[in-house]
Amino acid sequence: NAGVMQNPRHLVRRRGQEARLRCSPMKGHSHVYWYRQLPEEGLKFMVYLQKENIIDESGMPKERFSAEFPKEGPSILRIQQVVRGDSAAYFCASSPRGSRTGELFFGEGSRLTVL
Amino acid sequence: GESVGLHLPTLSVQEGDNSIINCAYSNSASDYFIWYKQESGKGPQFIIDIRSNMDKRQGQRVTVLLNKTVKHLSLQIAATQPGDSAVYFCAETGNQGGKLIFGQGTELSVKP
Numbered sequence: 001n002a003g004v005m006q007n008p009r010h011l012v013r014r015r016g017q018e019a020r021l022r023c024s025p026m027k028g029h030s031h032v033y034w035y036r037q038l039p040e041e042g043l044k045f046m047v048y049l050q051k052e053n054i055i056d057e058s059g060m061p062k063e064r065f066s067a068e069f070p071k072e073g074p075s076i077l078r079i080q081q082v083v084r085g086d087s088a089a090y091f092c093a094s095s096p097r098g099s100r101t102g103e104l105f106f107g108e109g110s111r112l113t114v115l
Numbered sequence: 116g117e118s119v120g121l122h123l124p125t126l127s128v129q130e131g132d133n134s135i136i137n138c139a140y141s142n143s144a145s146d147y148f149i150w151y152k153q154e155s156g157k158g159p160q161f162i163i164d165i166r167s168n169m170d171k172r173q174g175q176r177v178t179v180l181l182n183k184t185v186k187h188l189s190l191q192i193a194a195t196q197p198g199d200s201a202v203y204f205c206a207e208t209g210n211q212g213g214k215l216i217f218g219q220g221t222e223l224s225v226k227p
Contacts, residue, residue, distance in 0.1 A: 040123050042204060043217040056214055091158055106158035
């Protein structure tokens, strides 16, 4: 009974490279959320997706960041031309439907370090 | 340049004592308020939630209190154990559906 699976757990990139973070939601969950966490800070909402649809991307930076959740396969958070300020932990969460109660199931995160 | 992060509020308690973690929320339209626990190097774990039409809810060793008048949420942990050491975040559902809005977090340290 796997939970939310994120990979890679750790990723090191040089400035200007691309980072791709993957998230497989819990079985039966069709809603995915991405959050970013800087050291010693809270989780900041980035984007909320259903299969093949972006529902809310109000927390996504306008440039360099994109997310998708295709019909088949994991959700991908893509960061182009990374900068040092992108260094953070990126958490994915899933829910079986748009969670009105707020119970999201989180993965263990992907920690991005930009050199 | 060097980035400076915020330092989390910290709470240090003795093993066996009760802990109270507080949170101020911002959106009076939120339907649900939730507490998450995050251990070092891990993802947040759901602890307990409370609907906006309630003022108290109890779980196993935890109680959440909601005061809508002053937009205040608290988490009480009874007989705190070393395994409770973690960062605790409050979150609210906001008024746009789907996503959760997280507070800053409090680091709980339990001394044996």
